[in-house]
Amino acid sequence: MARIILVTGGARSGKSAIAESRTLGLGPEAVYIATAQAFDAEMEARIAAHQARRGPEWVTHQEPLALVSALDATDGKPRLVDCLTLWLTNLMLAGRDWQAAGRDLVAALPRQSAPVVLVTNEVGAGIVPDNRLARDFRDAAGVLNQWVAQAADEVILAVAGLPLKVK
Template sequence: MSKSILVTGGARSGKSAFAEGLVEAMGPQAVYVATAEAQDAEMAARIEAHRARRGDGWTTREAPLDLVGALDATDGAPRLVDCLTLWLSNLIFAERDWEVEGRALVEAVPRQSAPVVFVTNEVGSGIVPENALARAYRDAAGQLNQMIAAAVDDVYLTVSGIPVRVKPNDNAI
């Protein structure tokens, strides 16, 4: 099984459940690196639903901003990072340079000795957002996803709960 994997797809496409299964197959002592923060009741309910689905076999490490630090601190166990697009929005709202942070994450991927699976949202497949902040976020998410996709061993796209492997592409030109 690959050392580093990116799982992408639309909202409610089955990304997280698929990624959880990948990490569970990688060995015991799985670590869930959570980038979400429960800032309202809806997000708190989503976080709780994810926790309930995973069960007690997981250790949770919260990393709304310091994702590289969390990966380095938990190396040794298979990790699931859920999700990069929430991490990106946290960085943007904290007025941190997401490109610098993204490059640091890209540099951290190959130095991990234990497997890591990243979950992200594919946000650029819809309409062009109406406002400048939403367009900037969409563009940043697309760029970050490309950076991480280039750094990992495998990429999966989930569509209606079905994972489709899109990297490595054995038919590359």
């Protein structure tokens, strides 16, 4: 079974940089499965900053919805999925069944032959959102994170750029 690592934390906690370092530590080349979609200039800039930080040892595979297919298609090298919360957002906005997709992801992780590092946001530590969509998203992210954490061999909490081993 492959090594499954979940890296979680708040916004700008350093989780992506920690996950990138961990992934490259698992092999000389890696696949970056990007779930983000650039719907505006600000998001384009965020994606460009992530891409600029990565070197030539990365192959980027863009997949906003079909994450399990992307994992299966790229198996063989260590993979980094960045990030589960953007994937969840994409699923919810597309009207997809996020619970079925999340269960499919959890079922797919043990069959991977190469390591998978997954990044997710810890969104439940803040205030209760003031609208239903935001509360539904917060709740769904919490459930998805719990499912993936249970399946993971290791869970890391990123705080101020530092990795704290949780599991």
